[in-house]
Amino acid sequence: AQSVTQPDIHITVxxxxxxxxxxxxxxxxxxxxxxxxxxxGQGLQLxxxxxxxxxxxxxxxxxxxxxxxxxxxxxxxxxxVHWSDAAEYFCAVVTGTASKLTFGTGTxxxxxx
Amino acid sequence: KAGVTQTPRYLIKTRGQQVTLSCSPxxxxxxxxxxxxxxGQGLQFxxxxxxETQRNKGNFPxxxxxxxxxxxRSEMNVSTLELGDSALYLCASSLAGRGFTEAxxxxxxxxxxx
Numbered sequence: 001a002q003s004v005t006q007p008d009i010h011i012t013v014x015x016x017x018x019x020x021x022x023x024x025x026x027x028x029x030x031x032x033x034x035x036x037x038x039x040x041g042q043g044l045q046l047x048x049x050x051x052x053x054x055x056x057x058x059x060x061x062x063x064x065x066x067x068x069x070x071x072x073x074x075x076x077x078x079x080x081v082h083w084s085d086a087a088e089y090f091c092a093v094v095t096g097t098a099s100k101l102t103f104g105t106g107t108x109x110x111x112x113x
Numbered sequence: 114k115a116g117v118t119q120t121p122r123y124l125i126k127t128r129g130q131q132v133t134l135s136c137s138p139x140x141x142x143x144x145x146x147x148x149x150x151x152x153g154q155g156l157q158f159x160x161x162x163x164x165e166t167q168r169n170k171g172n173f174p175x176x177x178x179x180x181x182x183x184x185x186r187s188e189m190n191v192s193t194l195e196l197g198d199s200a201l202y203l204c205a206s207s208l209a210g211r212g213f214t215e216a217x218x219x220x221x222x223x224x225x226x227x
Contacts, residue, residue, distance in 0.1 A: 032213055043117075043203055044218040090156065094213045100146065100169050101205075101216060103156040 002027040002095045006104035014112050015083050021076040021107050023091030031093040033074040034101065035065055038088045047089075050074060061085070086111045115140065117206050117219035125225045131192040134222045138185050138206030144168075145187040146216060147179060150201040159202075162187055191224075199226045 003026045013019055025031055032051050036044040048059025055067040065076045074091060088108045092101040118137040126132050138145050146169075147159040158171040162181035179189040185206075191198055201223050205216035 034215065036218070041223070043119075043220040044205075046215055046217060049215050099144065099161050099163070099207075099213055100158040100171070101148075101156075102158070105155050 002031065002093055002102050004091050004093050004102055004104035006089075006091055006107050008107045009105070010108045010110065012110040012112060013081050016080050019076075019078045019081045019085070019109070021089050021091075021109070023074045023076065023104060024072050025074065025091075025093045026072065027093065027095045029095070030069065031095040033065075033067060034092045034094075035059065035063070035074075035076045036090045036092060036103075037061075038090065038106075040087075044090065047076070081109075081111055083111045083113060085109060117204055117217055119202075119204050119219035119222050121222060122220065123223045123225075125227060126194050127227055128194055128196060130194050131190060132194060132224060133188050133190045134202055134204075134224070136187045136189075136204030136206075136219060138187070138204075139217055142206040142208055142217075143185050144207045144216075145181055145185065146205045146207075147187070147189050148203045148205065149173075150203060150221070151199075156203070159189065194226045196226050198224065200224060 005024045034049045035047040047063050050057050050067045088106045090106045091104040120135045144163045146161040150156045161169040165181045176192045181187045201221045203221045204219045207216040208214045
């Protein structure tokens with residue numbers, strides 16, 4: 001079965017610093033990959049997605065992610081973090097013909113001023 | 114375009130009761146999925162409905178059920194509530210005809226079982 005690993009439970013960065021959140025997946029073929037963000041008590045907002053094509057994808061709020069097949073990774077990046085980026089970030093995959101998302105355990109981002 | 118609407122936002126129920134949660138997908142979206150989010154188990158897939166048919170089901174007991182109406186609105190029902198059913202229940206909608214497209218989530222329904 002497919003799985004998603006987000007090795008960092010909690011990350012703290014200073015406002016204006018760069019950010020990279022890690023995501024690794026386990027699946028034999030190329031999955032569909034997503035990053036979602038969740039603010040406290042809220043639903044999930046889609047940041048970006050990868051289905052095929054260019055391995056560097058741009059999303060909303062200045063985020064980008066790079067799909068690396070050789071490393072089974074889909075890391076999320078942002079060059080300069082804003083205090084409003086503090087939230088929980090989830091990596092997710094959809095594989096094969098399944099229509100369900102499998103989520104990682106999430107990374108909580110704290111931004112210090 | 115309106116997003117995914119979940120009602121109610123908050124619910125408090127007593128053990129043994131049953132509860133029904135509602136989800137209205139984005140206009141034109143025919144697939145509705147439900148997820149349970151808890152601190153211990155994270156985000157787990159409950160089931161997916163497409164064109165009024167359950168197309169996929171997660172690993173949850175039969176107390177959890179759902180349905181979809183002809184206008185794509187969906188409800189999920191939990192019977193004989195247990196304390197462990199306390200969670201944020203999230204609904205997601207997608208176009209999802211053949212294959213998968215991105216899913217958009219509602220704000221969720223926070224269920225507390227006492």
